Amino acid sequence: MAEDLEILKDADKEAQYKTLIPQIKALITGEEDQIANLGNIAAALKEQFGWFWVGFYLIKGEELVLGPFQGPVACTRIRKGKGVCGASWAQRETLIVPDVDLFPGHIACASASRSEIVLPLYKGDEVIGVLDVDSQYLSHFDEVDAKYLKEIINLLNG
Template structure:
């Protein structure tokens, strides 16, 4: 396990490409899901300076706040509620360019303006979501989707 990380430079895609092997090295050999989620959150926050990045885990039929980096967050989210609950329900990544116009958006922090949420799947079931917020409108795109979906596969849950 490599417990270090170097900030990558270049385009957003180049940064993600450089980040993936570092994340893989960071989680390799560590079997604890929470520890790996914590390190992934820390690396994504440090690399991209996202406003908020972290995980919500399914516990007793609701999403419960897990490891994260950023301001205080909502602790529990119901299935189908807000962006995170919608991703859990639909089992697919959602990019929200403007959270203020997303039906039922849960405003954990009013500074968040756009969001991407990626499901974390084990044995065909969503067990958590990776939630990334930005204080800028239209911050996330298909590059973020493609690479963040690869990031969650590093958790090796199947």
């Protein structure tokens, strides 16, 4: 696939996802290296939506360890159950946080982050990491984001 993405800026969020998903699929199809695929997914999401931070944390032992991302420097390690990412891992569910300052135990890796969505990343039935997306705006994420981000990370399984 060409390196350039078709970026929609003047469309609603759902249309943006529907245009982006086939492009991400084309980017990762046939590529066996997980780190390369995670890097391209993070870059494609950041380019399309302009979010403050987009990236992956991968489970190593009892911690999430920073993986491919786009945005400012980030926390390197997060314990299971800690912060939004650790809670998503422990609960095995997508978490949408409209105001991170109100989330018990929130880890402030960047003070500009105001809202967040985190989705567990699975290989089979096992959680192997999380997709973490931060916005500089309050209440930025919703069920539309949850639906399509889940569809995107499910592309990694086949």
